[in-house]
Amino acid sequence: MTGPAPGDWPLEALQAQAQPLFPGLRVEAVAQIDSTNTELMRRARAGAVPPATLLVAETQTAGRGRLGRSWVTGSAGPGRLPALTFSLGVVLAPQDWSGLSLAVGVAVAGALHPALQIKWPNDLWLHERKLAGILIETAQVGGQRLAVIGIGINLEPPPADLLAGLSVPPTGLRAVCPDDSAPQVLLRVLPALLAALRQFEAGGLVPFLEAYRARDLLQGRAVLLSDGTQGTAHGIDAGGGLLVHTPAGMRTITSSEVSVRPVAPAAGRGA
Numbered sequence: 319m320t321g322p323a324p325g326d327w328p329l330e331a332l333q334a335q336a337q338p339l340f341p342g343l344r345v346e347a348v349a350q351i352d353s354t355n356t357e358l359m360r361r362a363r364a365g366a367v368p369p370a371t372l373l374v375a376e377t378q379t380a381g382r383g384r385l386g387r388s389w390v391t392g393s394a395g396p397g398r399l400p401a402l403t404f405s406l407g408v409v410l411a412p413q414d415w416s417g418l419s420l421a422v423g424v425a426v427a428g429a430l431h432p433a434l435q436i437k438w439p440n441d442l443w444l445h446e447r448k449l450a451g452i453l454i455e456t457a458q459v460g461g462q463r464l465a466v467i468g469i470g471i472n473l474e475p476p477p478a479d480l481l482a483g484l485s486v487p488p489t490g491l492r493a494v495c496p497d498d499s500a501p502q503v504l505l506r507v508l509p510a511l512l513a514a515l516r517q518f519e520a521g522g523l524v525p526f527l528e529a530y531r532a533r534d535l536l537q538g539r540a541v542l543l544s545d546g547t548q549g550t551a552h553g554i555d556a557g558g559g560l561l562v563h564t565p566a567g568m569r570t571i572t573s574s575e576v577s578v579r580p581v582a583p584a585a586g587r588g589a
């Protein structure tokens with residue numbers, strides 16, 4: 319056994335947390351699944367609008383990341399999960415969807431630790447290493463738009479043999495919160511996430527911009543875009559686009575198909 323049984327998750331406490339903002343949220347925990355995002359998208363494609371659902375999995379056999387990448391987690395000691403992996407499927411109706419992953423990042427970072435930074439558009443980093451990822455997918459169901467918000471938070475760093483191709487090895491939350499368990503982390507994150515979703519629905523990204531700036535990993539740093547462009551990151555615009563000063567002028571990166579990486583650690587920050 320690699321962690322608590324599904325029955326050990328605080329399902330009722332999580333439901334109670336959700337009640338004021340998402341009454342009736344279904345909370346499910348499973349020992350193993352291919353991917354919590356894949357499962358909620360399957361349910362969405364099955365036809366009727368699925369009820370708002372939080373699906374937690376102790377193990378994913380085919381966890382997915384952005385840009386077709388896979389999401390892998392390592393192992394931990396007995397009774398300790400190496401990661402918290404869950405997806406939230408909810409119908410949302412914001413006027414403008416742009417920047418949702420940044421609002422989610424702000425909320426999750428705020429609930430986890432003051433030292434966490436957001437790497438545009440969907441990663442949380444700690445001490446120059448990736449700690450968590452966000453994968454948001456949407457489906458049109460019965461005239462409504464369902465968002466599936468998948469979040470993977472490393473509690474332990476995944477082992478190096480699972481990470482071929484990554485230039486910077488990831489880290490885990492226990493580097494700064496050594497006693498945290500996956501259920502405890504979920505109890506901290508869920509209320510912040512749900513509140514952020516309702517706030518985003520009402521006001522878009524604008525209410526999150528200040529908090530984003532305070533945690534912006536890329537601000538002022540040399541970055542390399544996956545299309546080969548080099549430049550310097552200058553924050554985000556009101557729609558969540560990344561502003562990059564390039565030799566050809568200021569460019570706003572909005573495409574979810576573009577990935578960005580800092581080309582050197584920030585001055586004065588250790589790994």
Ligand code: BTN
Nearest residue numbers: 353355381382383384451468470
């Ligand atoms: C990324 O880093 O590109 C995003 C990673 C998202 C991982 C989470 S884990 C829970 C949910 N299920 C998945 O298959 N992916 C997301």
